[in-house]
Amino acid sequence: xxxxxxxxxxxxxxxxxxxxxxxxxxxxxxxxxxxxxxxxxxxxxxxxxxxxxxxxxxxxxxxxxxxxxxxxxxxxxxxxxxxxxxxxxxxxxxxxxxxxxxxxxxxxxxxxxxxxxxxxxxxxxxxxxxxxxxxxxxxxxxxxxxxxxxxxxxxxxxxxxxxxxxxxxxxxxxxxxxxxxxxxxxxxxxxxxxxxxxxxxxxxxxxxxxxxxxxxxxxxxxxxxxxxxxxxxxxxxxxxxxxxxxxxxxxxxxxxxxxxxxxxxxxxxxxxxxxxxxxxxxxxxxxxxxxxxxxxxxxxxxxxxxxxxxxxxxxxxxxxxxxxxxxxxxxxxxxxxxxxxx
Numbered sequence: 001x002x003x004x005x006x007x008x009x010x011x012x013x014x015x016x017x018x019x020x021x022x023x024x025x026x027x028x029x030x031x032x033x034x035x036x037x038x039x040x041x042x043x044x045x046x047x048x049x050x051x052x053x054x055x056x057x058x059x060x061x062x063x064x065x066x067x068x069x070x071x072x073x074x075x076x077x078x079x080x081x082x083x084x085x086x087x088x089x090x091x092x093x094x095x096x097x098x099x100x101x102x103x104x105x106x107x108x109x110x111x112x113x114x115x116x117x118x119x120x121x122x123x124x125x126x127x128x129x130x131x132x133x134x135x136x137x138x139x140x141x142x143x144x145x146x147x148x149x150x151x152x153x154x155x156x157x158x159x160x161x162x163x164x165x166x167x168x169x170x171x172x173x174x175x176x177x178x179x180x181x182x183x184x185x186x187x188x189x190x191x192x193x194x195x196x197x198x199x200x201x202x203x204x205x206x207x208x209x210x211x212x213x214x215x216x217x218x219x220x221x222x223x224x225x226x227x228x229x230x231x232x233x234x235x236x237x238x239x240x241x242x243x244x245x246x247x248x249x250x251x252x253x254x255x256x257x258x259x260x261x262x263x264x265x266x267x268x269x270x271x272x273x274x275x276x277x278x279x280x281x282x283x284x285x286x287x288x289x290x291x292x293x294x295x296x297x298x299x300x301x302x303x304x305x306x307x308x309x310x311x312x313x314x315x316x317x318x319x320x321x322x323x324x325x326x327x328x329x330x331x332x333x334x335x336x337x338x339x340x341x342x
Contacts, residue, residue: 051257
């Protein structure tokens with residue numbers, strides 16, 4: 001085996017992003033959650049992965065991903081300070097010894113008792129994600145508690161996707177018994193990591209910075225391998241778009257990746273779906289038009305009033321914002337809250 005029980009697929013040393021994208025014909029560890037239908041449903045797109053493998057990956061990077069990439073070296077350095085270990089870099093794409101399309105690219109690694117241990121670095125600069133309870137810290141706390149004492153699992157969250165990614169790395173690096181998931185959480189800790197020397201002295205563990213030890217889950221790795229192999233054989237090799245685990249976030253990628261071949265075919269089994277789609281579009285159009293007509297009548301009716309109470313349980317407010325727009329809000333209230341008189 002080349003490295004930690006894995007084969008070295010190709011070196012990434014001094015490789016441009018364009019060259020890396022041209023060679024990215026494999027399922028990376030960060031993409032495994034989308035194949036399994038796990039992780040954050042807003043970003044875990046199986047169609048995006050399939051389209052990239054069949055049609056070529058598009059060069060795109062979100063702002064959080066770019067920040068994470070730029071801070072990766074410093075986040076790893078902080079991890080080394082906390083753990084008292086040297087964090088090494090491996091500039092290569094590693095492949096599963098039996099399935100060369102299952103790959104990972106390690107952010108870094110340390111050595112525990114002479115064994116190579118993967119280290120995955122993350123930065124959560126702001127809460128723009130679906131999280132366990134509306135804050136990224138709680139995601140990390142939930143995962144820590146679940147792994148430590150069997151607490152509630154952070155299902156369908158970004159942190160679950162991170163856990164799957166680490167298991168996918170362990171599935172490739174067969175000789176590693178565990179891995180470390182490390183991360184700066186919050187805009188301020190990430191700023192400290194970026195500009196402050198000896199940043200670890202200014203960050204609080206399990207609040208600003210997390211180090212989570214993740215043991216290999218062999219049963220999960222077996223299931224992961226079987227599912228990814230089936231996906232590769234059924235959809236990548238045949239170029240047939242997957243229909244399982246397709247979510248709302250896949251619609252954008254379906255528009256771009258499911259290409260037309262110029263043919264005309266007959267599929268009567270789609271009749272009911274097409275009819276339902278047309279009916280719903282018409283209902284939405286009528287509903288939007290009806291709402292606009294009602295809003296006009298309501299605004300004319302409330303005139304210059306800021307708060308209007310109707311009947312016993314409806315309150316209409318039309319307060320001006322800083323730009324001078326009167327925002328219309330209607331809500332039900334307890335009957336005892338009605339105070340205005342006619």
